[in-house]
Amino acid sequence: xxxxxxxxxxxxxxxxxxxxxxxxxxxxxxxxxxxxxxxxxxxxxxxxxxxxxxxxxxxxxxxxxxxxxxxxxxxxxxxxxxxxxxxxxxxxxxxxxxxxxxxxxxxxxxxxxxxxxxxxxxxxxxxxxxxxxxxxxxxxxxxxxxxxxxxxxxxxxxxxxxxxxxxxxxxxxxxxxxxxxxxxxxxxxxxxxxxxxxxxxxxxxxxxxxxxxxxxxxxxxxxxxxxxxxxxxxxxxxxxxxxxxxxxxxxxxxxxxxxxxxxxxxxxxxxxxxxxxxxxxxxxxxxxxxxxxxxxxxxxxxxxxxxxxxxxxxxxxxxxxxxxxxxxxxxxxxxxxxxxxxxxxxxxxxxxxxxxxxxxxxxxxxxxxxxxxxxxxxxxxxxxxxxxxxxxxxxxxxx
Amino acid sequence: xxxxxxxxxxxxxxxxxxxxxxxxxxxxxxxxxxxxxxxxxxxxxxxxxxxxxxxxxxxxxxxxxxxxxxxxxx
Numbered sequence: 001x002x003x004x005x006x007x008x009x010x011x012x013x014x015x016x017x018x019x020x021x022x023x024x025x026x027x028x029x030x031x032x033x034x035x036x037x038x039x040x041x042x043x044x045x046x047x048x049x050x051x052x053x054x055x056x057x058x059x060x061x062x063x064x065x066x067x068x069x070x071x072x073x074x075x076x077x078x079x080x081x082x083x084x085x086x087x088x089x090x091x092x093x094x095x096x097x098x099x100x101x102x103x104x105x106x107x108x109x110x111x112x113x114x115x116x117x118x119x120x121x122x123x124x125x126x127x128x129x130x131x132x133x134x135x136x137x138x139x140x141x142x143x144x145x146x147x148x149x150x151x152x153x154x155x156x157x158x159x160x161x162x163x164x165x166x167x168x169x170x171x172x173x174x175x176x177x178x179x180x181x182x183x184x185x186x187x188x189x190x191x192x193x194x195x196x197x198x199x200x201x202x203x204x205x206x207x208x209x210x211x212x213x214x215x216x217x218x219x220x221x222x223x224x225x226x227x228x229x230x231x232x233x234x235x236x237x238x239x240x241x242x243x244x245x246x247x248x249x250x251x252x253x254x255x256x257x258x259x260x261x262x263x264x265x266x267x268x269x270x271x272x273x274x275x276x277x278x279x280x281x282x283x284x285x286x287x288x289x290x291x292x293x294x295x296x297x298x299x300x301x302x303x304x305x306x307x308x309x310x311x312x313x314x315x316x317x318x319x320x321x322x323x324x325x326x327x328x329x330x331x332x333x334x335x336x337x338x339x340x341x342x343x344x345x346x347x348x349x350x351x352x353x354x355x356x357x358x359x360x361x362x363x364x365x366x367x368x369x370x371x372x373x374x375x376x377x378x379x380x381x382x383x384x385x386x387x388x389x390x391x392x393x394x395x396x397x398x399x
Numbered sequence: 400x401x402x403x404x405x406x407x408x409x410x411x412x413x414x415x416x417x418x419x420x421x422x423x424x425x426x427x428x429x430x431x432x433x434x435x436x437x438x439x440x441x442x443x444x445x446x447x448x449x450x451x452x453x454x455x456x457x458x459x460x461x462x463x464x465x466x467x468x469x470x471x472x473x
Binding site for chain 1 (some may be wrong): 411413414415416417419420423431432449452453454455456457460
C-alpha cells in the first residue's frame with residue numbers, strides 16, 4: 001500500500017476531556033500519519049494487536065527516537081541516557097542489573113512494608129483536620145517512600161527530588177535551560193549520594209548497582225547515576241497519579257466501591273481494571289523505524305516516528321467486551337498500561353502491590369471517601385508525559 | 400556442547416512479552432498472551448539467557464538438557 005494521504009491533525013485528549021473517536025479522525029485506518037500540536041509528523045498506531053506488535057518488534061527503536069538532534073527537551077532528553085531510551089543489547093545489559101529487584105517474587109516480599117506505610121499515612125490523615133490533600137498526604141509519599149527505601153535514598157529529600165522530577169518529566173513546554181539545570185542538579189545529587197554509599201554500602205539497590213560497577217564493571221559511572229535517577233523518577237510520579245486517577249474513577253462508581261469494600265479479595269482484579277481504564281499518560285514515547293515495517297495494513301518507511309495509542313488498545317472491543325464500561329469485576333488482564341516488550345514497565349509488579357495496598361487501605365479505613373471540591377475544579381499539571389494532579393482534596397466519614 | 404531445555408510457567412507469566420522482544424523466534428505467545436518456548440530444546444543462545452534474566456515474573460527456566468542443571472544464570 002502506498003502512502004499518499006496527508007497527515008491528520010491530532011491533539012491528544014487532556015485529562016477530563018473525552019477521548020477523541022480515533023476511527024473517525026483516522027478515516028477508519030488503524031495506522032495513520034498525523035500532525036501533532038507541536039508540528040511533528042508521526043505515525044499513530046491503534047488497536048490492541050497493532051500496538052502490541054509494535055511494542056515487541058525491535059524494528060521500532062527507542063534509541064533512534066532520542067538520538068542527538070531528535071530528543072526534545074524534558075523527558076526525552078532524560079530518557080536518552082536511560083534504559084527507557086535504549087535498544088537491545090545495551091538495554092538488556094542494564095535492565096538485567098535491576099530486573100531481579102523488581103520481579104513479582106521480590107516485590108511480593110515488600111508487601112508487608114508497603115501495607116505498613118499505607119497504614120501510617122492513613123493514621124496521619126485521620127489525625128489531621130478535613131479536608132485532606134490526598135496527593136501530599138498519601139498518593140505521593142507512598143510510592144516515594146517505597147522507592148527511597150529500595151534504593152537507599154534518604155526519604156527526607158523527597159521534596160527536593162520531586163521538584164526536579166516535576167521539571168524534567170512534567171511540563172514539556174518549559175524552558176529547556178530550566179530542564180537542563182534540573183537534570184544537572186539531579187545527577188549531581190545522585191553523584192554525591194553514590195560516593196557516600198560507596199564509602200558505606202548498605203543492603204539496598206543502590207549499593208548493589210555500585211557493586212555491579214566496581215566489582216564487575218557491568219556499567220559505567222554515568223550509567224550508574226542515570227539508572228538511580230530513572231528508578232527514582234519512574235518510581236513515584238507514575239504510581240502517585242495512578243492512585244489519584246484510579247480514585248477519581250472509583251468515586252464516580254460508588255456501587256463498585258461498595259463491591260470492593262464487601263470483598264477486599266476482589267481488589268487485585270479491580271486494580272487491573274483501573275489500570276485499563278484510567279488515562280495516566282498523554283502521548284506515549286515515540287519509536288523510530290529502523291527499516292520499512294508493515295503494520296496494520298500499511299508500510300511505514302524507515303526513519304519515521306511512530307507512537308502507539310495505548311488507550312485504543314485498552315479499549316479495543318475485540319479484546320475487552322463493551323470496553324467503555326468500567327467494571328471492577330471484569331477480567332482486565334492483558335491490558336497494555338504497563339506496555340509490553342523490552343520496555344515493559346520495570347516497576348509494574350511493584351506498582352500493582354502499591355495500588356492494591358493503597359486501595360485496601362483507603363477503601364477499608366476511610367468509608368465515605370469523597371472529593372471535597374467538584375471534579376471539574378481539580379487542576380492537572382501541564383505536560384504530556386503523565387497526567388498529574390496538583391491536589392486532590394478529599395473528605396471522609398458521614399457527610 | 401550440550402543443549403538447553405526451555406520451559407515457561409504459564410501460571411506465573413504475566414504476558415509482558417519481554418522474552419519475545421529480546422529473543423524473537425525463541426518464544427511464542429498464546430491467545431491469552433502467555434509465553435511458551437517455540438522449541439523446547441535449543442542450542443545454547445545468549446539471547447534466551449537474557450530473556451530468562453529479564454523476565455519480570457521469573458517464569459522462564461533454562462536447564463542443561465542432559466544434566467537438568469540450571470544453564471548457569473547470569
